[in-house]
Amino acid sequence: MPGKEQQPTRTVTVRIEGRVQGVYYRAWTYDTARSLGLNGWVRNASDGSVEAVFSGPPEVVDEMLRLCADGPPDAKVTSVTVTDEGGAPPPGFKVLGTNWR
Numbered sequence: 001m002p003g004k005e006q007q008p009t010r011t012v013t014v015r016i017e018g019r020v021q022g023v024y025y026r027a028w029t030y031d032t033a034r035s036l037g038l039n040g041w042v043r044n045a046s047d048g049s050v051e052a053v054f055s056g057p058p059e060v061v062d063e064m065l066r067l068c069a070d071g072p073p074d075a076k077v078t079s080v081t082v083t084d085e086g087g088a089p090p091p092g093f094k095v096l097g098t099n100w101r
Contacts, residue, residue: 011040011055011087016068018078020050026095028072033093036060040089043096053089 016025021044029042029052038060040053054064068080 007057009055009088010058010061011053011085011089012061012065012082013051013053013084014065014068015045015081015083016050016052016071016077016079017048017081019074019076020071021048023074024072025050025075028075029068030093030095032067033064036064038064038093039091041094041096053087055087055089 026042026044029050033040033042033052033054036056038054038056040055042050042052045051052068054061056064065080065082069077071077
């Protein structure tokens with residue numbers, strides 16, 4: 001559309017550490033990211049952490065990072081670390097490495 005300005009996008013890869021596997025963290029991340037309109041993915045890492053990519057308007061990505069510090073009720077998050085910035089995931093949000101959704 002002529003005259004429509006391109007919305008800035010921030011894309012981050014994050015590692016969430018603590019008690020984050022087996023506590024509904026991936027499903028909570030999926031639901032939360034989708035409700036915020038973010039693109040990206042989430043998966044369990046072999047070291048017990050959760051990895052995710054969030055892409056969208058910078059203020060929405062910042063809000064998701066803040067929410068990840070708490071996570072779902074049974075999680076005990078010790079750190080949320082941005083490990084990479086840039087790139088662009090495909091549209092939508094998905095859980096990787098499982099048959100879940």
